[in-house]
Amino acid sequence: MYHLTIDDFTDEDVAEFHRLMSELLTKCASMGEQHAPEGTWAPSTAGLFDQMAESMQLVAEVSRALNHTRAGIRRVGGRARQRLYDRVCGSHEGPAGLA
Numbered sequence: 001m002y003h004l005t006i007d008d009f010t011d012e013d014v015a016e017f018h019r020l021m022s023e024l025l026t027k028c029a030s031m032g033e034q035h036a037p038e039g040t041w042a043p044s045t046a047g048l049f050d051q052m053a054e055s056m057q058l059v060a061e062v063s064r065a066l067n068h069t070r071a072g073i074r075r076v077g078g079r080a081r082q083r084l085y086d087r088v089c090g091s092h093e094g095p096a097g098l099a
Helices: 011-035 048-091
Strands: none
Touching: 011 048
């Protein structure tokens, strides 16, 4: 069984991974400052049902940010897995690319 190694990741992959994580954390910090400036959520609406609707919008925003980051990390990992596959399959080829 073959496993990913650091050599399967390019410098660009690592930079993209770090950028994605930084963007996620920046987004979360910004949302925290906006919606919980004192560390506790302070809804901008008065009624419970309005607060619940507001919370669902906030949860959806967090979910979108997480999904964007997760998809980006999957792309980075997918490229590395493709390089692993190419490396492993390429090493088993015979003359003129025949196995």
